[in-house]
Amino acid sequence: MRAFFIGRFQPYHLGHHEVIKNILNEVDELIIGIGSAQESHSLENPFTAGERVWMISKALDELKIEKKIYIIPLEDIKRNSLWVAHVKEMVPPFDVVYSNNPLVKRLFKEAGVEVRGTHLYNRVEYQGTEIRKKMINGENWKKYVPKAVVEVIETIDGINRIKEIISKDI
Numbered sequence: 001m002r003a004f005f006i007g008r009f010q011p012y013h014l015g016h017h018e019v020i021k022n023i024l025n026e027v028d029e030l031i032i033g034i035g036s037a038q039e040s041h042s043l044e045n046p047f048t049a050g051e052r053v054w055m056i057s058k059a060l061d062e063l064k065i066e067k068k069i070y071i072i073p074l075e076d077i078k079r080n081s082l083w084v085a086h087v088k089e090m091v092p093p094f095d096v097v098y099s100n101n102p103l104v105k106r107l108f109k110e111a112g113v114e115v116r117g118t119h120l121y122n123r124v125e126y127q128g129t130e131i132r133k134k135m136i137n138g139e140n141w142k143k144y145v146p147k148a149v150v151e152v153i154e155t156i157d158g159i160n161r162i163k164e165i166i167s168k169d170i
């Protein structure tokens with residue numbers, strides 16, 4: 001059985017990592033969609049699709065998983081009612097979707113695709129918005145992401161990128 005799981009992964013954190021480990025216990029193959037692939041260099045979406053591919057594949061490498069995992073960037077489209085068809089065009093066929101995002105769940109259900117919820121892990125701290133806030137405020141963000149993600153963000157000078165893009169032009 002092949003599953004599909006989508007996120008923005010800004011950044012890929014330990015909540016995502018736990019969910020993916022659990023999905024991989026239940027299925028043979030997994031497609032990880034990187035949503036809003038066109039977005040980068042903003043407060044909400046600081047990292048490019050390519051950087052997010054790198055974060056996730058490096059973090060998963062460390063788990064030494066034997067199963068097939070596809071990581072595929074997916075640009076947003078303006079029409080929610082056509083989005084499932086867009087996803088299906090861009091990725092290999094899948095049997096089940098794992099998600100906790102209400103819109104994602106609803107759109108796949110309406111398209112007749114089986115949707116399974118996932119557990120939430122420490123949703124207060126394992127949350128992109130909170131982690132990005134910590135990055136800006138100089139707080140400890142590293143404990144909320146896999147070690148591989150820390151390495152990628154440091155290599156691309158990611159923290160200074162976020163601080164610079166939110167600074168004022170004065």
Ligand code: NAD
Nearest residue numbers: 007008009015035036076077080099100101120121123126
């Ligand atoms: P996200 O990175 O916030 O979350 C990804 C998944 O991880 C979600 O299922 C979320 O519930 C789960 N998650 C987050 N924190 C967790 C934690 N601590 N523990 C366990 N699970 C946790 O990404 P998202 O915003 O859900 O991504 C959806 C993507 O789909 C977006 O890029 C969105 O733009 C895209 N989308 C696009 C369209 C369109 O183009 N019309 C329509 C629907 C969705």
